[in-house]
Amino acid sequence: MLGSGSLRDKRETMNKEIQRLKAFDWRGYFGMVLDGVVRGIMAGLSAKELRAILRGDPPTERPNPRYKAMVKSFTLHLRPKYYQRASTWFTHTWRLGWFSVFFFVVETLTGIVLMVFYAPTPERAYGDMLTILSNVPFGQFMRDLHRLGAEGMVAVVVLHMVRVYFTASYKGERSFTWFTGMVLLLFTLVLSFSGYLLPWDQLAYWAVTIGTSMAEAAPPPAMGKAVNILLRGGVDIWAGGLLRFYLLHVFLLPLLAIIVISIHYYKVAREHSISLPAAVEEGEMEPEAKRHAVERIDLIPDLVIHEIMLASLASLLMVLAVATFYHAPMEAHADPQVTPLHTEAPWYFLWLQGLLKLGDKTLMGVVLPTVIFGVLFVVPWLDQNPHRMARKRPGAIIIGIISVILMIILTYMGTPGFGIETPPAQDILSHLVPATSPGPVKELPWDEVEAGPLDEAKGVHGKRTYFVSYPPDWEKQASYQNTEEFVFIKPEGQETKGLEADNEFLEILRHFKAEVENSPKLMPPVDDSAPLAKVTVEETQPGLKWAHFSITWDEMAVNDKDGTPLVFDSGDFKGQTKLKRETKAIPAPDVQEAKIGLHRDSFYGR
Amino acid sequence: MTRVEITIGFLSLLGVIAITAAVGIGEGVKEGDNGRLAKAALGFEKRSVESGAQMFDQYCANCHAFNAAGANCPPLDETSGLHGGDLGEGVAWRLEEMHWDRADVYGYVYSTIAAGRMESSRPDRYQGLDPKIMAMPAWSQQYGGPLRPDQMKDLANYVVNFRAYLPSAKEEAAYEKGCRQVMEIMNPSRPQYVSKCYEKLCVVAYEAKGKTPPTMPEAPPKPADGQEKDPAYVAAKAQYDANLTRYWASFWSGCKAAGGQAPPDPITATPLPAVAASTPGGTGEATVAGDAGTAEAPAGTGTPATPATAAAGGGATATATKKP
Known part of the structure; x- marks a missing residue:
């Protein structure tokens, strides 16, 4: 049973209660709660203390709470004070x-x-x-x-x-x-x-x-x-x-x-x-x-x-x-199965x-x-x-x-180059076309490695031969005059017909030329049957070029044991030095080849 | 000093977040986006083609010839009937011949490399490596060969990449080329593969003469379930079937007049029973054309309902389909 008197009493109590709540120090209370949370997380450092730390102020409490952290926190206890x-x-x-x-x-x-x-x-x-x-x-x-x-x-x-x-x-x-x-x-x-x-x-x-x-x-x-x-x-x-x-x-x-x-x-x-x-x-x-x-x-x-x-x-x-x-x-x-030349x-x-x-x-x-x-x-x-x-x-x-x-x-x-002698032809080609890494040719822009003339029916470019190092009179041969199919690489400073002067592939080929021609062991084939070094490029699938590097060379035959040159023991050339090809069953110059595919969208080094 | 350090630290952190976000945007996370991920995926696929080309030169060119042009072993290039299965019937005829899903060139090539081939499937044309031993050796290490799965994957990617010769602009030409081969190689024994090709080449012949082929009759709309016996539909269907037979008859005769070639009389062809029974017309279109055949002949005669049989037209068709 609820009488009006008791309602008045209730109002009185409520008013008192409201007064009490109004008088209560809420700011202080929540500050205290918050402080407890911050200290709990921050290994005893109060929010005020953190502020002081960031401002470069001295500690806010005594004893120094910044030392207490090492005792309170697991991660900090590993650290010195x-x-x-x-x-x-x-x-x-x-x-x-x-x-x-x-x-x-x-x-x-x-x-x-x-x-x-x-x-x-x-x-x-x-x-x-x-x-x-x-x-x-x-x-x-x-x-x-x-x-x-x-x-x-x-x-x-x-x-x-x-x-x-x-x-x-x-x-x-x-x-x-x-x-x-x-x-x-x-x-x-x-x-x-x-x-x-x-x-x-x-x-x-x-x-x-x-x-x-x-x-x-x-x-x-x-x-x-x-x-x-x-x-x-x-x-x-x-x-x-x-x-x-x-x-x-x-x-x-x-x-x-x-x-x-x-x-x-x-x-x-x-x-x-x-x-x-x-x-x-x-x-x-x-x-x-x-x-x-x-x-x-x-x-x-x-x-x-x-x-x-x-x-x-x-x-x-x-x-x-x-x-x-x-x-x-x-x-x-x-x-x-494939051992790289240099590991x-x-x-x-x-x-x-x-x-x-x-x-x-x-x-x-x-x-x-x-x-x-x-x-x-x-x-x-x-x-x-x-x-x-x-x-x-x-x-x-x-x-x-x-x-x-x-x-x-x-x-x-x-480092790989030091003190290890590899056959020069293999060494030169391994720089151009390494077995394990992409190498300079794959990193070229695809268009710069130019193949031959466009085959309209198939939509691909035909074969183009780059003579890198060649017998001098080949350049004048009638059959090699089409610069779309045959390119004779000239040294730095001279114009190479058929390639732009700023072609990056040309730069590599010039380097290739210099390397084979400056290598004392690599002799151009004595009978001019082949160029010392050449590269052919052909587009074998749309977007896929096939580059074929080859070095063909003669070298003097030497004794395996002491490295002295071999000479003919008898016959017409008695006493003269022998070529390596003359020691083979079927006389032919040595050939070293490297072939790689170059796809337009393989994005090496780009 | 503290403030300087706080500032440097804060700015660096912002930098880390900014750069990471930029990298994330560059990745092109959204599907179909042309981001770094898509480019890298394409790059790896094409690098695989590159090394496949090198491996082909090393292991396969010996028999399949440089650039897969074919020698003792069949060609694998774009002229070979392996590629462009998505262009339509007849183009990837080799896969169809071997009962392989014609869209799955990669799977076909990979499995063939892995397991090799005991005997040449076309000894009249390609001897293979050594008929006394094995037409094509098994290359997978699993079967005693030298190649690892990743190497066979590269090789298969290289062979599949001949598809690049058949871009959409050249679809028609490729289709025609494929058809000519299909007819040359397969027509005598397996006419069911070539019906579409005859049709295709006839269209080419019409066009060459500047003529237009007759228009195909329109099929009556398909009735609702249970309404197939509706007299109106039955009449329309019978009319349509008759029109279709007439259409094919005039199509082939017009084709012959234009210098094209109609399919041979199926009576003279000797289908291989197993293959003939197991292979119906093929695509949906072919089935529509085949309706003419089934309308005249009772079902289950064992002769496949192909446009070839259907389209021979008139009395010849009746005789042909009645022959068990």
């Missing part, structure tokens, strides 16, 4: 350790995306790569980032080691940290190398074949063989080897790397911090300057903001490179390839590298000099400089 100012000098660390981790994160993120579209079987791998490049939005972008990050990571990790060596930051309590760093260097190299095989193209296949074959040289022979088979998963790299490299690359090595990175970094963050520059630690400095140099730089806000800036800036540069000029290479499908190791293993050219596979390919890495591992214990200043450890600095120079020389020696 502060570094001394001098250890954060850019010219001291070059942020190389930081960049190693940055690249590791980039690799993990892009790698996971790539894994979604890739299956590690010989039947699918290459096709999946093509799908990633042509059918997955951002597929090429991700792959290029992954590849660029991999190269960057190797470079940065190596430079980090060099920096630590030259600043002598491996001594005393940092000895073990150096050791874990060396483990990480090895991991980085193997991670990068194991990823090399996965695209399953020729470049990958042969680089890894050579790489694993070095394992075979490990003494004793039984072990070398076992290690090789363990790595390759068979006598040759095929399905088993691909799966093994894949598992190494996406599972085992990243897992181990995460563990060792944690150990490595934890020692830096919790045990001994980043080293001070030797000049600050040992040198004689003004007390004022020294006090300034060892001042604390807090992680929050200074270093965190700096790191976020570095991450953004590095991401920007990577993305810019990938969007404009940097593209990961992709060659033809892996083929055990190039990845650049960070060129020094090893250089070593191999110096001598025995076992000694140079296995023993010496093992010794080099072994010595690097124990550098902190070999170097008993307690000083860190460069002038107090001249021996170590000189050894370091010599090692770096040696590495650079070995890397140069490892």
Whole structure:
């Protein structure tokens, strides 16, 4: 039963309640709730504090909440509260350790995306790569980032080691940290190398074949063989080897790397911090300057903001490179039957390839590298000099400089052109038409490689012959006067009839001409039966040109053993030197050929 | 310093987002868009043709001749009856002859490369590699050959690419060319493949003489279900069938007058029983033409209802279709 009196009472109470609510400090209340949420997420930092951080103001509370974050947050507890100012000098660390981790994160993120579209079987791998490049939005972008990050990571990790060596930051309590760093260097190299095989193209296949074959040289022979088979998963790299490299690359090595990175970094963050520059630690400095140099730089806000800036800036540069000029290479499908003339190791293993050219596979390919890495591992214990200043450890600095120079020389020696003699004709053609990469001719604009006159009925262009190097009187022969069908390539500076002066193919042909004519071993066929070098181009399907390069040459016959020229023992020419063709059952000059198809829409290098 | 770093970081981040968005737009994610993805897909397909050409030179040119022109082994180029199955009956006659879907050149070529051919299917024309061993070796590693699936894919892509010779502007010519071959090669034994071609070449003959072929009678509209016995429709249908027979008779006689060639009398042709029984006219049009034949002859005589039989016209047709 509701009486009017009780309604009046209710009104009274409601009014009181409204007054009370009006008087309540809502602003303060919600501020408190919000503050709780922000602190909960931001490891104890209040919104006011964050504002102060961004404005560069001093901490808003006591004790400093910016130190509390390291206790409250899991991710931040890995980080130190502060570094001394001098250890954060850019010219001291070059942020190389930081960049190693940055690249590791980039690799993990892009790698996971790539894994979604890739299956590690010989039947699918290459096709999946093509799908990633042509059918997955951002597929090429991700792959290029992954590849660029991999190269960057190797470079940065190596430079980090060099920096630590030259600043002598491996001594005393940092000895073990150096050791874990060396483990990480090895991991980085193997991670990068194991990823090399996965695209399953020729470049990958042969680089890894050579790489694993070095394992075979490990003494004793039984072990070398076992290690090789363990790595390759068979006598040759095929399905088993691909799966093994894949598992190494996406599972085992990243897992181990995460563990060792944690150990490595934890020692830096919790045990001994980043080293001070030797000049600050040992040198004689003004007390004022020294006090300034060892001042604390807090992680929050200074270093965190700096790191976020570095991450953004590095991401920007990577993305810019990938969007404009940097593209990961992709060659033809892996083929055990087609050995490329030059197999190039990845650049960070060129020094090893250089070593191999110096001598025995076992000694140079296995023993010496093992010794080099072994010595690097124990550098902190070999170097008993307690000083860190460069002038107090001249021996170590000189050894370091010599090692770096040696590495650079070995890397140069490892490049394919160095010290390997290939038959000149094969070598010249392999530059024009490489077995594994597209090469200069495929990268030309399609129209520049001109075929012969148009066949109206079929709608394709006929055959055109480019005489690159030819007997001089051929040029005047009546049958070769049609410039649509026959072109005589003239050297630079002279007009070549039938081709525009700015034709890019002409430029390549001139280069070809110079190469064959300047090669002392290649003699034009003595009977003028064929031109020394020629190219024919024919459109065999609409949009598909067929280019046929050939070099026909004579050379002097030489004794296989000592390289002395062979001479006729008897007959009319007794005593005269022999041509190689005269040693054959059917006398004919040597011929080296290379043929390629060029399709209008294959878009190489464009 | 902090503010400078915050600004640089923020601007870089904006840059990353902008560039990524630009890359995304460049990919041409929308279907049918001419973006990077579409271009890359085309590029890879044509690179496959390039390496197929190289492989053809290495493995196949020996027997099929340079540029697949044919030698000991049959040609595979645009003149070969493999291509342009989508242009119509008769063009991809080789696939039809082998009972393969005529639009699936790739599948036919790929399987033939993979498994090879035990015996030449046309020993009178092409001996093949070695008649004593195998007309064409099996190339797939699966069957003991040297080639991997990706290599056979490249090769097949190269052979299929001869289709580029038959662009839409040249459809007619290709069709005519295909028809001439079809008649030359297949007419005696398998007339059911060539009826359309006779028709096609007759049209060519008419045009060459500046004449117009007779107009085809219009079929009465198809009755609703259950109305097929409707007397009006039955009468119209009978009229139409008679018109059609007359039409074909005048079409072929006009063709002969124009210097063309009518199909041979089916009595003289000796169809291969298995093939003849299993292959009806083909396209929808052919079936319409075939109605004339079935109207005169009881169904199930075993003779296929093709325009060839139907179009021979008059009494000859009756005799022909009654022959079991």
